[in-house]
Amino acid sequence: MAEKEQVAPIRDHPSNYEGDISTHPQRNHQRKFINSCVCLLVFLLLLAIVIIVLIFTIFRVKEPIIRMNSVQVTKLELANNMSLIADVSVKNPNFASFRYSNTTTTLYYHGIMVGEARGPSGHAKARGTITMNVTVELITKHIISSPNLSADLGSRLLTMSSFSSVPGQVKILKLFKKHVVVKMNCTMSFNITTQGIQELDCKSKVKL
Structure with missing residues (x-):
């Protein structure tokens, strides 16, 4: 009987796993950076609102x-x-x-x-x-x-x-x-x- 041809199993290329693993830290870093920027913008916006309110209330000089x-x-x-x-x-x-x-x-x-x-x-x-x-x-x-x-x-x-x-x-x-x-x-x-x-x-x- 003819010997059965052996089919070699298909293996994933190791570089694919390495690429996926390496991109996860980059994505997390980008998300943290975006979240930090959003928080900073919100803080600056609230600070500007507080300053404007103070200028038109407490810091506004009224006539004696x-x-x-x-x-x-x-x-x-x-x-x-x-x-x-x-x-x-x-x-x-x-x-x-x-x-x-x-x-x-x-x-x-x-x-x-x-x-x-x-x-x-x-x-x-x-x-x-x-x-x-x-x-x-x-x-x-x-x-x-x-x-x-x-x-x-x-x-x-x-x-x-x-x-x-x-x-x-x-x-x-x-x-x-x-x-x-x-x-x-x-x-x-x-x-x-x-x-x-x-x-x-x-x-x-x-x-x-």
Whole structure:
């Protein structure tokens, strides 16, 4: 009998296994790299959103609010010196303190300066209010020399105007500084009979 032909078994080439095994670490490395990049992008996006929110909320400098609460006349005698005490408050709506330098208050009688006062420097705490008492000594000779005095004496009212300026700055986290100037113009009428303020109208303006 003829010998049966022996068929050699087909063997996989060893290089195929080696190629598959060698590509697995590369794929894992690529996946880890892609995942790391995605995580980094998500982190940067969240960080940008947080910074934008802080800029438009906490880091945003809001306008301080200045008010003339009251004006008290201590002496109302044209023959002698006159003086008045103005109660002024500054409200700080920011999340950082508002530090201001020397304040200035000037009093006018029909456009003529008749008194000026300067206040000390200070600061208003974050979201707090500071109150200042400003005493102004009036120069009566400037009032007496005004041609409008006779008409005001007839009406028993002395109409005056004042200008106050509070320059300062808001510092956030000791990194960001914003210079602020708070200004206020007031018109007031002094009643000669009652020696008190009859009318008081103020308008404020803030320069950032």
